[in-house]
Amino acid sequence: MSGQNLKTPVYLSIMATILAAVASGIGLFNGDLYHDNAFVKSAWYANDWVTLVVVVPLLMIALRLSKSGNFKPKLIWLGLMSYLFYNYAFYLFGAAFNGVFLLYVAIYTLSVFVLILGLMALPVQEIIGASKILRGISIFLMLISIILCLVEIPPCFAFITKDKMPEIVIKSQVHTSIVYALDLSFVVPTMVLGAILLWQNNSWGIVLSAIMLVKCFTYGLVLTFGTLLLMKKGIVNDPLLPVWIFITVGGLVGLFILFKNVKSVSLNNF
Numbered sequence: 001m002s003g004q005n006l007k008t009p010v011y012l013s014i015m016a017t018i019l020a021a022v023a024s025g026i027g028l029f030n031g032d033l034y035h036d037n038a039f040v041k042s043a044w045y046a047n048d049w050v051t052l053v054v055v056v057p058l059l060m061i062a063l064r065l066s067k068s069g070n071f072k073p074k075l076i077w078l079g080l081m082s083y084l085f086y087n088y089a090f091y092l093f094g095a096a097f098n099g100v101f102l103l104y105v106a107i108y109t110l111s112v113f114v115l116i117l118g119l120m121a122l123p124v125q126e127i128i129g130a131s132k133i134l135r136g137i138s139i140f141l142m143l144i145s146i147i148l149c150l151v152e153i154p155p156c157f158a159f160i161t162k163d164k165m166p167e168i169v170i171k172s173q174v175h176t177s178i179v180y181a182l183d184l185s186f187v188v189p190t191m192v193l194g195a196i197l198l199w200q201n202n203s204w205g206i207v208l209s210a211i212m213l214v215k216c217f218t219y220g221l222v223l224t225f226g227t228l229l230l231m232k233k234g235i236v237n238d239p240l241l242p243v244w245i246f247i248t249v250g251g252l253v254g255l256f257i258l259f260k261n262v263k264s265v266s267l268n269n270f
Helices: 003-029 038-065 072-094 101-121 134-162 167-172 178-199 203-232 241-260
Strands: 127-129 262-264
Touching: 003 038, 003 072, 003 101, 038 072, 038 167, 038 203, 072 101, 072 178, 072 203, 127 203, 134 178, 134 203, 134 241, 178 203, 203 241, 241 262
Parallel strands: none
Antiparallel strands: 127 262
8 A cells, every 4th residue: 555545544534533532522521412312322422432542542553553564554444444434323323413413424424435545545465364264253253243133133023023113222212223224234244245255365355354353342342331331320231241242352352363364465565
């Protein structure tokens, strides 16, 4: 990835990172910002803490390291940008209208542009896998996809066959489930595609898997922290907490294994 090709998405990433820090800071320290019910507010607070304390610092580090020739920080950077895309889609389409709506629009839009430009500039075919151990990561990603489907698809069929509203829609008191919408349209298909291509030792499989592993770690933290907040407040006792912890740890371990077993064929490592 040449410095010239990288210049524009890096600038856009810096803008998105700053805006994400501002939006999450306002969400945490302005108690009157969110107009949702207690269940949804706990989710926003969990998102804001993880964004401000984990994702923003990691983005700053990844952007700094992306100036080097090593391609691995670039994959982490794109993975973190996928977190911003996914995370702020929740705020943009799922939060009750509030005073920082335009920040959500900006962060979401910038993250989309960065992902497009970043992936276009990435010399994907120069990234190769060095071990069949990567198939273990394929299995992990496919397993997470199956878990999400088992959790989210049956309530949809229950509504079709029994007119039973999904519990998450009832708890959030909104017109639909933004969680189901984003997971089943973005997360699951991308994970499945990444897992299949990684199993075939395809370079795109390495890239997509790295991005989704970063997302597993970061959003696994959100789900874990959010569930703990809800349990502490006595709002809900989520039996899926061990699953969220598994996704968080699995994402981090999987990323470590992936990076230990991939390399660039370029002598300059772009």
